[in-house]
Amino acid sequence: MTTATALPVTAPASIRPVWHGLTVLARLGVGLMFAYLSLMKLRDPVEFLKQIHVYNLAPTEPALLVNTLAVTLPWLELLCATAVLLGVGRRGAALLIAVMLLFFTPLILHRGLTLYGAPGASYASFCAVSFDCGCGTGVVFVCRKLAENCALLVGALYLIFARSRWLALAALWPRRTPAPAGAQR
Amino acid sequence: MGALKSTLLSALLLIFAATAIGMAVNPFRGRSRIDLYRDYAPPKAAPVVPGAATRPAVPDGPPQPATEPDPSRGSGTTPTAHVAHEFQELTYEEVVALHADPLTQIHLYVFLDARNDDAYRAGHIPGAIQCDYWRGDVPQVVDRAMAAEKVIVYCNGGACEDSLHVCRELLRYGVPQGNIYLFAGGWEQWARRSTEIEQVQP
Secondary structure (H helix, E strand, O other): OOEOOEOOOOOOOOOHHHHHHHHHHHHHHHHHHHHHHHHHHHHOHHHHHHHHHHOOOOOOOOHHHHHHHHHHHHHHHHHHHHHHHHOOOHHHHHHHHHHHHHHHHHHHHHHHHHHHHOOOOOOOOHHHOEEEOOOOOOEEEHHHHHHHHHHHHHHHHHHHHOOOOOOOHHHHOOOOOOOOOOOOO | OHHHHHHHHHHHHHHHHHHHHHHHHHHHOHHHOOOOOOOOOOOOOOOOOOOOOOOOOOOOOOOOOOOOOOOOOOOEOOOOOOOOOOOEEEOHHHHHHHHHOHHHHOOOEEEEEOOOHHHHHHOEOOOOEEOOHHHOOHHHHHHHHHHOOEEEEEOOOOOOOHHHHHHHHHHHOOOOHHHEEEEOOHHHHHHHHOOOOEOOOO
């Protein structure tokens, strides 16, 4: 019977610090990026709402729903970023971040393809297409934004499943359930 | 199962907290406040009646008198290269001439800047009134627009559509279509070619 005090370790001991490091790196990368993007949106939520309408980033009817989305989404991003950075409720926050990325990234791709294939468009390549995606960073090149989102998505997915609680506030209190085999402390 | 439950629970808590904070803070955001019940969807193109100024029904406003088309309209009924629209277009030279006209000084020609706060503060056509469609500024300028002979609306230029939204909203409020003009070159063209720039001091 496995207990929290006698954990079998599946990964070699020399690898464990790498996982700790990767988790902290992912938390910093995803958390800081989302904090920045959310603060840019929070600076002017009306501008964010405008981008939703102009670029059809989300269904615009009913009005109450899309307006509520514009009011709450930047705060949700900021709270998720804070949770990921502090390491409290990290998995839930990472799950929400992943869901947001999975929702918005195809829309950005669709918008890029629409602009690229638009009649009269004269882009040298798909990657030359640039527009304001409403992400809070102004006008961006589509390939760069897609690559950025994919990297964030990988980081968020990793954070959902990572077990390291290194440099996390959550490490200050004990796990409620015994950690499964192979868990990193 | 326990991990999944706590993950979903923390996600729900975050959604609840974000909604609560967003709703609590929104009313105090000043010009960045979002009116939850307003339909922000840009107004659709109004039907164009050749040779007559279009005056669509105004749901809440008083009935407006019919208006004859303005014979002195500028050279532009040509849509911009970027955005097709139903309004008269002005070239930079025409806008300069109108701006220098004494009728501008007595508010018979009104300039409306449809850009956002930051852009307007940084620089605008002297005397232009800020009228950001997204911040609900249009109702505040309707009286001045109704009293004016010409209302010249601009935004950044290029593919910018904010000026078009303002034009269509003015039309909805009963401003005669023949009095509404779009400066398609917009701020980009004005800032590049003119030295007359007004700024809002902080």
